[in-house]
Amino acid sequence: MIPVGLDLGGTKIAAAAVDDGVVLARRRRETPQTGAEDVIAALAEVARDLLDAYPEACAVGVGCPGPLDFERGRVRFAPNIAGMEDAPLVDALHERLGLTVVLENDANAAGYAEHRYGAARDLETSVYVTLSTGIGGGVFVGDRVLRGANGLAGEIGHMTLLPGGPVGGDGHTGSWEAVAAGRSMARDASYVFSRKVSTAELFDLAKDGDRRALAIVDNAARFTGLGLANIVKVIDPAGFVLGGGVTSVGDFYLDRVREALAAATAGYPQPSVRMAELGDDVGVIGAAAVAAFEYGGSEPSGG
């Protein structure tokens, strides 16, 4: 079976026909910012183009940002795409394409690709962690995405790691995201240096040995190690896969995270930590894999 995977991002739509994790053909276009109707038309257009080339394709997966309503096949809203409030993605695409359409959130889709075909392909259970502007993730057990009872499984960045710490985007104090994501490091750097400092500049300063920049980086890495350790105490995955922009800093940051994780799990068996492998195709491969799995007759595990 050759499903089509669609990856809906804030700036571009990526699409691919995928055969068991291998990309056969790609399409790409800009994401319309003119409302859900146009976004759906654009998604349908790239999908149709691939379906014409691969008429044996029988399912379409869509990886989407933002909170999703899995039951109704809708996007609740997408922070970076205009006019997506309550967009009926599954029904609208099914109507246009005549095939099974499966919706998944983008972090779950990317993590599922790594779990099935990438860095975690040999693991029974894995947790995907995106260290980026925010912190997100996905949990995979066997051949399944663990969505959870309300679609919150894998919302690991909202775990509380420092009660009473900085207030995060969800209004709670001391979440992992609020103490260790790229945006929170930039917040702390801008405060410390009394001017706007990006995460990239912060890392440059830290690499140059700036004491205060290093303190911010060390602090974030320590909390990320704690976050991973906390996941171990709940589900003890066979391994973690790390992806997202912050990992592009490389070992300068990741060695600090590994050290913090080792400290936070001292006395326990050490979980394995791997880097994401699939690069830019991760979103389309994951969306296609989710579609293939659901088309196969079972459902990702839920409540």
Added chain:
Amino acid sequence: MIPVGLDLGGTKIAAAAVDDGVVLARRRRETPQTGAEDVIAALAEVARDLLDAYPEACAVGVGCPGPLDFERGRVRFAPNIAGMEDAPLVDALHERLGLTVVLENDANAAGYAEHRYGAARDLETSVYVTLSTGIGGGVFVGDRVLRGANGLAGEIGHMTLLPGGPVGGDGHTGSWEAVAAGRSMARDASYVFSRKVSTAELFDLAKDGDRRALAIVDNAARFTGLGLANIVKVIDPAGFVLGGGVTSVGDFYLDRVREALAAATAGYPQPSVRMAELGDDVGVIGAAAVAAFEYGGSEPSGG
């Protein structure tokens, strides 16, 4: 199929023949404190007694305290039973009984009983939480116990909730257990009142309106709410089942936990929280259920 469930405790061994969650017959005796050989002989004896009464029984499950080596079917050690270091429970019982023998840790067994036959029997995913001297638990997905890659799944009491907080039994600071278990409440009460205060006496003082006792109880409940909320952000279970000695205090404590959980998940869908239902039989029912599941041909989910 009628499996036999054995529940090995620090002071007594409970045993039962169980038919799909219903106890048909019970046996009980003291736990020998004279070494693994005698413990194994005692377990075999109560099991044999039940097997004679139910000759159709074809599997035996054993719920055990202490860290287990699932792969080798051994107890690594049992804190409250003398001489159990590296005890080969599975092989020794299999040799004596001639049946499939399945080992499970006691919190997982109890939680599995509640998941299949008790408070969570209608839920696809549930997490069992024992609030007792310590804090432990188990995670259940579909019809499976999630053991994790190294048997650490469900070791939720070791999650860090307050980095830099009190040192816990595992040498790490600020674990859930170190800030909210019965023993940690007693520690804080004994410090505050400058004399030995039990958890039971602490609750009595708090119910009488003692300001300092109430502060300890409120603080522990707040962290327990946070711990439950953190589990939601990782796997979003359909519900929690709470058991263990501390829950016997009733709503005086549990209402505080519910309030703390609601505060810690404000803005997210609210998870359901239920009280354990199965009472004293929970251990034998769970051990029997785990045996029935494995005898049925599959394995609890692991690494």
